[in-house]
Amino acid sequence: MGIVRFQVSVSLDGYLAGPNQTVDEPLGAGGENLHLWMFDLEIWRRQIGEEGGIVNESTAVLEEARANVGAYVMGRKMFGGGPGPWSSDPEWKGWWGDDPPYHTAVFVLTHHPRDPVMMQGGTTFHFVTDGPESALVQAREDAGERDVAIAGGANTIQQYLAADAVDEFELHVAPQILGGGERLLENVGELRLEQVRAIEAPGVTHVKYRVLK
Amino acid sequence: MGIVRFQVSVSLDGYLAGPNQTVDEPLGAGGENLHLWMFDLEIWRRQIGEEGGIVNESTAVLEEARANVGAYVMGRKMFGGGPGPWSSDPEWKGWWGDDPPYHTAVFVLTHHPRDPVMMQGGTTFHFVTDGPESALVQAREDAGERDVAIAGGANTIQQYLAADAVDEFELHVAPQILGGGERLLENVGELRLEQVRAIEAPGVTHVKYRVLK
Numbered sequence: 001m002g003i004v005r006f007q008v009s010v011s012l013d014g015y016l017a018g019p020n021q022t023v024d025e026p027l028g029a030g031g032e033n034l035h036l037w038m039f040d041l042e043i044w045r046r047q048i049g050e051e052g053g054i055v056n057e058s059t060a061v062l063e064e065a066r067a068n069v070g071a072y073v074m075g076r077k078m079f080g081g082g083p084g085p086w087s088s089d090p091e092w093k094g095w096w097g098d099d100p101p102y103h104t105a106v107f108v109l110t111h112h113p114r115d116p117v118m119m120q121g122g123t124t125f126h127f128v129t130d131g132p133e134s135a136l137v138q139a140r141e142d143a144g145e146r147d148v149a150i151a152g153g154a155n156t157i158q159q160y161l162a163a164d165a166v167d168e169f170e171l172h173v174a175p176q177i178l179g180g181g182e183r184l185l186e187n188v189g190e191l192r193l194e195q196v197r198a199i200e201a202p203g204v205t206h207v208k209y210r211v212l213k
Numbered sequence: 214m215g216i217v218r219f220q221v222s223v224s225l226d227g228y229l230a231g232p233n234q235t236v237d238e239p240l241g242a243g244g245e246n247l248h249l250w251m252f253d254l255e256i257w258r259r260q261i262g263e264e265g266g267i268v269n270e271s272t273a274v275l276e277e278a279r280a281n282v283g284a285y286v287m288g289r290k291m292f293g294g295g296p297g298p299w300s301s302d303p304e305w306k307g308w309w310g311d312d313p314p315y316h317t318a319v320f321v322l323t324h325h326p327r328d329p330v331m332m333q334g335g336t337t338f339h340f341v342t343d344g345p346e347s348a349l350v351q352a353r354e355d356a357g358e359r360d361v362a363i364a365g366g367a368n369t370i371q372q373y374l375a376a377d378a379v380d381e382f383e384l385h386v387a388p389q390i391l392g393g394g395e396r397l398l399e400n401v402g403e404l405r406l407e408q409v410r411a412i413e414a415p416g417v418t419h420v421k422y423r424v425l426k
Contacts, residue, residue: 012384012398012406012422013227013398013399014226014227014398171225173386173420175406175407175408175422176406177398177401177403177404177406179399179401179402179403185225185226185227185390186226186392188390188392189392190390190392191390193225193388193389193390194388195388195416195417195418197413198411198412198413198418199411199413200410200411200412200413203408204408205408205411205418205420207386207418209225209388
């Protein structure tokens with residue numbers, strides 16, 4: 001059976017989104033800067049349909065993050081919820097475009113029942129209304145031998161950390177101080193961690209941890 | 214002229230001390246675990262008068278941290294203040310022992326005027342009552358061509374970061390989640406950082422940043 005893991009970009013002061021998140025600026029003030037290290041990478045540009053780009057120490061980290069993932073779990077806001085489109089437009093298919101970068105089943109935590117939405121490229125959004133534990137069970141079943149990745153946001157990751165359901169995670173620590181916003185590592189209970197590795201890359205440090213059971 | 218810098222161990226959730234700090238447990242609950250990576254090192258054991266120990270990737274980091282420091286600045290609590298010994302015993306010389314690991318002038322921020330205290334090994338504690346700016350001016354003067362190191366604690370470091378007086382800092386990120394306590398990177402204002410380097414070592418990741426002016 002695969003493991004449960006997540007990987008996210010965080011600021012040096014521990015935020016994965018800045019203050020004042022809106023539908024237009026879902027990562028809040030300064031939040032996009034957490035991903036600066038990624039924008040010039042060939043592997044990232046290819047994903048958004050752009051040519052060119054560079055290869056550096058971060059490339060293998062991103063390749064590994066995507067490899068062997070059989071299913072994703074994400075929160076409602078990350079799918080594209082919040083006070084905006086989700087509630088006003090029943091045809092809304094999230095803000096990931098026609099061909100979302102998941103290419104597997106994605107289990108979206110929500111309070112609103114809805115039929116699955118099949119996208120291009122193999123991504124299907126399933127809407128789970130009976131809680132995070134059920135979503136993880138369904139994702140694990142769907143993933144089979146492969147891993148389940150918790151895509152985010154902070155609140156969803158925190159719930160799985162607090163339930164001791166996460167086996168491994170990698171933080172992409174960006175040289176940014178946001179000073180406020182959505183903090184990743186709070187309300188996660190007592191966790192014993194082991195540092196698996198640290199990788200220095202241009203404009204970011206990738207640090208991976210195993211959760212000791 | 215030298216630069217102004219600091220280096221501290223922090224938990225993955227950003228604390229440099231855990232909750233419930235007391236005179237007996239100055240680093241709070243779990244706070245000592247932030248330094249586990251250091252205890253087996255030969256360079257650390259030598260400092261506390263023990264033989265043996267190992268050399269690993271952290272050794273050069275600690276050597277660099279101590280090299281070229283001409284003076285230190287520290288807060289009252291770090292010298293050994295707080296509600297305990299400081300106020301009750303005018304002969305109190307801090308909790309660093311007879312031969313503190315500084316071997317230079319150390320400027321202690323306090324509200325209580327006091328004559329300098331000369332210790333063994335070249336450390337002299339000077340007590341500064343007219344604020345952090347004055348302490349830094351005195352430390353710079355004393356350090357000459359060498360660097361000034363802000364020894365801590367969190368509050369003292371924050372004041373110098375917020376005043377944009379720090380040129381460089383290194384975090385020793387320990388695989389620990391403390392869930393509360395004294396957080397390092399808050400109330401530091403807007404800082405633009407550049408990642409200088411990241412070093413993977415057993416049980417810790419050392420990440421160094423330059424503050425862009």
